[in-house]
Amino acid sequence: MTIRVAIIGCGSIAAHRHAPEYANNPHVTIAAYYDRNRERAETLALRYGGKVVDDYREIMEDETIDAISDCSSNETHHVISTTALRHGKHVLCEKPLAVTCEQAAEIIRASKESGKILMVGHNQRLTAAHQKAREILASGELGSVLSYKTNFGHKGPEYWSATKGKATWFFDKQRSVLGVAGDLGIHKVDLMRYLLQDEFAEVTAVEGVLDKTDEQGQPIPVCDNMLCLFKMRSGILGTAAFSWTWYGEEDNSTILYCERGELRIYPDPAYQLEVVKGNRERIRYQLEAIQTNDNQTNSGVIDAFVDSILHGKEPPVSGEDGMIALQVVLAALESARTGAKVTIPAIVW
Ligand SMILES: NC(=O)c1ccc[n+]([C@@H]2O[C@H](COP(=O)([O-])OP(=O)(O)OC[C@H]3O[C@@H](n4cnc5c(N)ncnc54)[C@H](O)[C@@H]3O)[C@@H](O)[C@H]2O)c1
Known part of the structure; x- marks a missing residue:
């Protein structure tokens, strides 16, 4: 067929x-x-x-x-x-x-x-490193996850979008709407749900327009940076940084701090995953080249x-997954706007 x-x-x-x-x-x-x-x-x-x-x-x-x-x-x-x-x-x-x-x-x-x-x-949930990370967490060898730190940042969409430069729609309030939170943040929200098999319960966030300007030289109307503090339903705590102004190397890393050690994802260009056990033993995995804006490997x-479609199967990322990730990003933007912690209710389908 x-x-x-x-x-x-x-x-x-x-x-x-x-x-x-x-x-x-x-x-x-x-x-x-x-x-x-x-x-x-x-x-x-x-x-x-x-x-x-x-x-x-x-x-x-x-x-x-x-x-x-x-x-x-x-x-x-x-x-x-x-x-x-x-x-x-x-x-x-x-x-x-x-x-x-x-x-x-x-x-x-x-x-x-x-x-x-x-x-x-x-x-993100389909990359070899993230799939392997999920497998290691599910095996229980590191015990439960207690906290995490996740980053996603690069030099900005004006270097990526088909319309290069300040005219990119990513900088337009009516079209991008969510700024870096909806561009990069939403990827990490989906990833953490997948890795932890847990849902976001609370968020406190700050955002800012630190460096990007529009064609008139004015600060863009959507955030170019966001920092978040998260609490998951299980009680796991996490921090996240999303940025369009990391002008050195792109950073797509995550560290999961577990009961019996750490899992470091994309810690180094030479390897994609590192397990650091409580006794300092290190196990490194070379799985694939990291997908960056400049290096697009098969996404899966x-x-x-x-x-x-061929097999009438549920897709690995459903519409509901997409809506939940959006809900968390909107809650983070609300927290940044109001200065208050925002509780994220479960969506009733
Ligand atoms: N999954 C990922 O890693 C990833 C990476 C980049 C972008 N995206 C998403 O993909 C989408 C496109 O981003 P992009 O980076 O390709 O942007 P882009 O600016 O490079 O391209 C968008 C294209 O869509 C066209 N377009 C926009 N609205 C249209 C419409 N209503 N009808 C016809 N054409 C229309 C534009 O003319 C442009 O050519 C965005 O939603 C973005 O968030 C996802």
């Missing part, structure tokens, strides 16, 4: 991840591309085959297209993904699933009502989405 997919939004994540990973999957044909900037769609079509359309509704109404990747900017995910699901397409939506929980709930509802798969592009996201 061949799955015919369309890519909507043909910028950096489509070019680095979705298009090449679909092209490498033997069960997929890329049938169509749409981008408001037609040239970007044409570049992908030239390289990977498939047609370019001038209106995304052409893709929706094409009954030969089974699935779409929604790689548009944050503010349009709920429109494109909901419409696609309602037209009977499976949807792989990039993170953040949406910019409000109401929008996220609408996308999930469309998936439930159409019976079509909705997966969210939280790729696209193959997992295709596998879910």
Whole structure:
């Protein structure tokens, strides 16, 4: 069986991840591309085959297209993904699933009502290092996790986005909405839920615009840095730093402090995982090169989405996962705005 997919939004994540990973999957044909900037769609079509359309509704109404990747900017995910699901397409939506929980709930509802798969592009839980970390934690050899520290930062999306420089939509309040919290923070929220198999209960956060400026030289209207203190439902405590102003090396590291030692993820470019036992014994794992903006290895996201469609399986990152991660990020932004600790209620599905 061949799955015919369309890519909507043909910028950096489509070019680095979705298009090449679909092209490498033997069960997929890329049938169509749409981008408001037609040239970007044409570049992908030239390289990977498939047609370019001038209106995304052409893709929706094409009954030969089974699935779409929604790689548009944050503010349009709920429109494109909901419409696609309602037209009977499976949807792989990039993170953040949406910019409000109401929008996220609408996308999930469309998936439930159409019976079509909705997966969210939280790729962190699929990397070899994070999968191995989960395996080590589940084995119990380090005992329970007591606390953690997680970081995600790089020099900023203006170096990554298809529109380079200060004009990037990542710096636009109406389009990015969540700033670095929705760009990098949301990845780590999803990752910690996966690693700890636990939910976020409370957050206290601060955020700021420390360095990024818009085309007029004014501070951007969304945060470029955020620091969070988290309490999980189980009582585990954690800290997190998210930044678009780490101008040296990208940092995507996490340390889990456990009853009988530590688990260090991405501690060093030479190895991806290190277990440090209570007796100082160190075990290092070389699993894969770390995925950075400059080094995109196969994310596994696209193959997992295709596998879910082929076998009618639950995807490894569901719409509900996407909505919970968004809820935590919105709670962190609320805490930063009000200066108060914010309690995160369980969502009733
Ligand atoms: N999973 C990850 O690691 C990861 C990494 C980067 C970006 N993303 C997410 O992917 C999405 C796209 O980010 P990007 O880095 O590719 O941005 P980008 O600026 O490089 O590309 C976005 C593209 O979408 C197009 N676009 C936007 N809205 C559109 C619409 N309504 N219809 C048609 N085309 C539209 C733009 O013209 C642009 O070409 C964002 O939601 C972002 O958060 C995820």
